[in-house]
Amino acid sequence: MSKDKKMGYVMAFHRRRLMETEDYYEQLLRCVGDLPENPTQEEISNRRLLVQPLAYHVLVLIWASSKYSRDDGTQADDVTAYSVAQAVSRRREDHNKTVNYVGRVIDAAEAFDLVVREKSADDLPLRYFLRGTANLNALMTNFALRFLDGSSE
Amino acid sequence: MSEQITDRYSLDRILGTSSSSTRNDDRGNMENDEFEGETAYSIIDPTKVRELFDRIINRDVGDLSGGSAALEAHAASQPDSSVSEPMPPANASRVLFVYNMLLSPLRRSPCP
Numbered sequence: 422m423s424k425d426k427k428m429g430y431v432m433a434f435h436r437r438r439l440m441e442t443e444d445y446y447e448q449l450l451r452c453v454g455d456l457p458e459n460p461t462q463e464e465i466s467n468r469r470l471l472v473q474p475l476a477y478h479v480l481v482l483i484w485a486s487s488k489y490s491r492d493d494g495t496q497a498d499d500v501t502a503y504s505v506a507q508a509v510s511r512r513r514e515d516h517n518k519t520v521n522y523v524g525r526v527i528d529a530a531e532a533f534d535l536v537v538r539e540k541s542a543d544d545l546p547l548r549y550f551l552r553g554t555a556n557l558n559a560l561m562t563n564f565a566l567r568f569l570d571g572s573s574e
Numbered sequence: 575m576s577e578q579i580t581d582r583y584s585l586d587r588i589l590g591t592s593s594s595s596t597r598n599d600d601r602g603n604m605e606n607d608e609f610e611g612e613t614a615y616s617i618i619d620p621t622k623v624r625e626l627f628d629r630i631i632n633r634d635v636g637d638l639s640g641g642s643a644a645l646e647a648h649a650a651s652q653p654d655s656s657v658s659e660p661m662p663p664a665n666a667s668r669v670l671f672v673y674n675m676l677l678s679p680l681r682r683s684p685c686p
Contacts, residue, residue, distance in 0.1 A: 475618055478618060478620065478623045481623075481627065482623065482626055482627060482630065485627055485630045485631050486630045490631065498629075498630055500630075505626070508622060508626045509618050509619060509622045509623045509626060510617060510618065510619070510622070511617055511618060511619040511622070512617075515617040518617045519617045519618060522617065522618070
């Protein structure tokens, strides 16, 4: 492959990645709605938190475990904020920070009905399982299908 | 010749990202911003995220791991031309995208 051609592909690839990011941002804003006229700090923070790339990592894991991503429509593994954070934390020392971060992303997602917490049947240990909602499924599928269909080009 | 971005200030002006004034406006939330913007990037491991995703979906999504190989294959399938700006490799980048997002759950119809 010639150098020009290769660089063209590299450019095209990154342009594509930028378009994906842009499109995810648009889809997310469609889900969470515009800011009200006099937004509270919490409303601003929630939106700001959810548009971050790492928040996508948390949301996509919750969506993957939801019933919407299953052929048979059953809930996959029960995941909690703690289990997700523990699994994706880079270092053992970062567990608490990661649990904190994941918890905040879930709080923000819950505010926009993307995720709900479901209390476990057993009181001990008391756990809250994360359930992706239809809104989260719409966000993830619409975002992906726009690119798979080529309709965003 | 295009102007080169040489400093943080120029980049902030172009991207409209945080400046000192924006920072001051958000002073109440500064601690959180710092946590989200800097610390958070170092506490989550994307590889572990992908591995957990694989474990959760627990199904074969095909061999889509060859990102650069797919790009090469696409390039090889293109007719050789002297055009200096090649067409965007839509299929190849889709393969990469699908690999990142993982394809299989998308067969389900989107929710209303």
